[in-house]
Amino acid sequence: MEIAALRARHPDHWMRATAIRALTLDAVAAANSGHSGMPMGMADVATVLFSKHLKFDPKAPRWPDRDRFILSAGHGSMLIYSLLYLTGYQDVTLDQIKNFRQWGAITAGHPEYGHVAGVETTTGPLGQGISNAVGFAMAEEHLRARWGAKVQDHYTYVIAGDGCLMEGVSQEAIGIAGRHKLSRLIVLWDNNDITIDGKVSLSDVTDQKARFAASGWDVFECDGHDPDDIDRAITAAKASAGPAMIACKTHIAIGHAAQDTSKGHGALTDKTQLQAAKDAYGWPGAAFEVPKDVKAWWESLGAKGAKARADWEIRLATLSAAKQAEFARIFAGEPAPKLGAAIRAVKKAAVEAPAKLATRSASEKVLAAVNPVMTETFAGSADLTGSNNTKTSDLGMFDVSSRGGRYMYWGIREHGMAAAMNGMALHGGVRPYSGTFMAFTDYARPSMRLSALMGLPVVYVMTHDSIGLGEDGPTHQPVEHLAISRATPNTLVFRPADLVEVAECWELALSQTGTPSVLALSRQNLAAVRTAHTNQNLSAKGAYVLAEATGKRRVILIATGSEVEIALKAREALEAEGIGTRVVSMPSMELFAAQDEAYRKKVLPAGPVRVAIEAGVRQGWDRWLLGERGRDGKADFVGMSSFGASAPYERLYKEFGITAEAAVAKAKALL
């Protein structure tokens, strides 16, 4: 690649794009870590995108009708930090660039949502950004259909590398986008032929253009260092009827000694080579210095966006006051005002006509009451609609010809579903929930972790939550999955016991603004355990006394979900023998842990022996069994210590010893 020729052909563009390269080289050298090559290689594409296409206003980074720009190849974080600094996003100061990857800086190693305005999603784990983008584009289509193009009318642009495209989740995303003709989604593939281990050809021979085309995408290509060609390709992609992929042929670490090598992927910190690259670029000045005219040009780009945003404000103001308030509410992610009343009505009706009901069916009943009053919900299932009970009659189908529909057949794509839900939540204006079997939490796990890390109030409806699913056997029976979600910071795990608790847990999940929820729901029918109505949400404190001991309290049985019924039976047996036994229902360990010590001690006083009952592994329970500092009491656990088996569920509960009899025996052994 002749740098001199590139400079000569488009001298102004060259210097503007090279500002990204120079800042990247300087920041990575200062941090002595990071990834130089990708921002250097994609600088031309980004410059054309930001100057000629992207609708953005650095003064209003959260403006709901901005175009979204997603750096799926998150390791190239200096690309986005450079762009945000150059165009004048207030928080991204030169000091932040100089403190790249340091403690307290918003310029983290990988772009982190919430740390810095202008970063639309946290990326780094490969394949996530491109898959989030599908959710962004779906949200835009959906909101445009429901609110009109005057308030929602924008594009989603993604820069993705070979790593993103090799991760399996990208195929799920490609499949969803192609099926739903998400024409506002444009993926710019950094086609540089390099991965960390060496040339892409070491590990892949996939014809990416053919692969995308096979799933209904429109495919384009361009010379990723020729601004005119890049502009032509993006213009064509915007006009395409389907989602568009542009293969941008680039040179990683262009102009550096490490150009076109896997070394160029990483941190280029050699000072001599760094200066040689800058010399080749014709880049003047000292480290972190951008020529005034270049900086001024970048800053001028915001003006177009500011105008677009001002026009948008005027259009938004034409909506009724009520509509404007609703728009603000859904973008703020606040629950609907009528949610509480709807939940209380379900609870009251449940107590008036108690029935044996699987909690997944209970969930459907709750959703039937919630979805009409909280119309920003957007639901789906990974090909288990009839099993996850996520679909209610009023939702309508989201489809090419019905973008206002609120239900999505995700296909057999748990990971893509979770990533897209993250994208929808990040976009704002919709509140996504979707289901799969709890065991397949595993498939969605990388995106579920990112829901937690980003603080997105996505709801995961995980049905068939134990060996209680029966005949499908151990591959489908979660055993360790409650522990897995509970081990994850900033994640609420709910395991409700009956319709009343399901209603309470849904209310809590839908009231979150910064935390995802996992609802663990049973396949099998369960007895109602909450028999008296109260408007109070008893699940809100995570655990509460469901049944009190008669006389002296000698045993506390703690249980969740389907095992609460078993705890109540065990209590009956113990009480019949004169052993005072309290039953604590604990639908959410995290919410209980968040209570003050006085409440926790009230529910779980020291003294009585404790037996927990849950059809999962013990890990995570000891804190409640033994007390955080020990010495609280003697304790034992009734649950699983192995994988499950294939048989009718009643038999499995018996064979694995998750029974009232076992709980009674363990309690008595401790007394």
Add this chain to the structure above:
Amino acid sequence: MEIAALRARHPDHWMRATAIRALTLDAVAAANSGHSGMPMGMADVATVLFSKHLKFDPKAPRWPDRDRFILSAGHGSMLIYSLLYLTGYQDVTLDQIKNFRQWGAITAGHPEYGHVAGVETTTGPLGQGISNAVGFAMAEEHLRARWGAKVQDHYTYVIAGDGCLMEGVSQEAIGIAGRHKLSRLIVLWDNNDITIDGKVSLSDVTDQKARFAASGWDVFECDGHDPDDIDRAITAAKASAGPAMIACKTHIAIGHAAQDTSKGHGALTDKTQLQAAKDAYGWPGAAFEVPKDVKAWWESLGAKGAKARADWEIRLATLSAAKQAEFARIFAGEPAPKLGAAIRAVKKAAVEAPAKLATRSASEKVLAAVNPVMTETFAGSADLTGSNNTKTSDLGMFDVSSRGGRYMYWGIREHGMAAAMNGMALHGGVRPYSGTFMAFTDYARPSMRLSALMGLPVVYVMTHDSIGLGEDGPTHQPVEHLAISRATPNTLVFRPADLVEVAECWELALSQTGTPSVLALSRQNLAAVRTAHTNQNLSAKGAYVLAEATGKRRVILIATGSEVEIALKAREALEAEGIGTRVVSMPSMELFAAQDEAYRKKVLPAGPVRVAIEAGVRQGWDRWLLGERGRDGKADFVGMSSFGASAPYERLYKEFGITAEAAVAKAKALL
């Protein structure tokens, strides 16, 4: 679909294939659960495959040179159970078919490896079987290159459905197989246009043939109900130069009222409809009855395989006795006899020249000693070779022109890598280990769970095992991942502290025959903590006293991996204040849990306060802090309770309070 026409065209074939359909209908009806439609739809394909192509011997189901048949669409388990019963696999009796999905039966809801000979891998979680198959085919290519076609020369056949192809992991598998031209791999796609939620078109428009072709596969198609056409396609696929995919156009639940509908996917139990289908088939007799001539034909198929197997035994016998013994050992999965000596030599050298070393680098040193003496190891990395330190100089590259090479660039495909490793372990004759960052355990998780469920001694080399990785930030910093792997049944988690422990843990991992191992290794350099040589493997008991208290033992510090060094520093400080402090290194909680109570009490006696130090979440630690039944002592934990951050690692340890000072303060607060 005119059943009558099909019957008339190939009357003998029809009855043979319909035996599968009839058994499926009867077994699902008896179980009142299961999946009828897929075995009914693919019965013709399976019949042609088993009768004209598959090399198998029901009398020797573990014969190393058999063709492998993988039912990736595992919900259609009655297809494989029918085939095994019909062809005369000894364990699959008619009683087992009648007890489909019942407690104690080997005919579990989904096919489970180890339960029934003839089931090559556990399937059900979609996309796994097809991805395992890539490992099977790689193992065959590799062993054929190293041992010669006279002892390894077979095909891997897969039946996969739309669910398998929609799961992202399938793309990773397709990419690997295409890149490596695995021409002995043949995927039979059950192209029936139906998923659980309805028509495939509801969720996908992918042109699967174009998609496979884009990754270098040879693509064929056939009428999945025409035996001649099926035979033609399989014959062509076997002759192809690349991996082959055959799109088999089929009708799900063919001949039943539910044909071509999503209802047909599930359990067809209506007795009238069942009988109507059998009448249409022209199927005689009562439930579970197969006409004698049909059964005899199926049983006769084994004869060809028995001959092939006898010929193979003769060829095997031409190898030297030593070679034969080696062949038997590697297929039995036993460690090499010289493994122990190699490990002890590393340990001795480590103690003689102690050095600060990251445990990932220590791992490379150990592997450099192990790989030459245990030549069945097969290594790789998901595009992090230089970071995971999994490659040693003697391995050579596995590639199209060097099938004997033992190192694989998996690409950015953690999930596909794990699934393929499962396949290699299942195939036998190779012992796979591969690496990625520990945080990306998440991506590989569905296959890691199956390693555990199937009892496969795969080794996962998970480097960058905490916030100790520093600047890459929270997306790359595992926090909950030790807890996740520890929560999983039948999984050994090792977190060694220095080169000596790394050597011991590798010895333990490579000595397993029925359990996968996760090696958690540091990015950052660590001080040597084992300063005296012993031939004994101290890590084998999971935890041991690394440094004893001086005088009265008042504190026990328990730590793993990179935090053992911190525990030793904390001990020094406590001892300096006259507080007797023991340090316990706990490289594996699972192995410690497996010791008898006497040993556990010796290492962790009741009385002293306990403080555990690990740069991960507390979940999983309480058992060792508080004792399994409580009252063991006061205890506290130094670790993480949130996600990490992006900064140099020394700063992170300080900011998150994982320091000797914090451990000292917590211990003293408890005294």
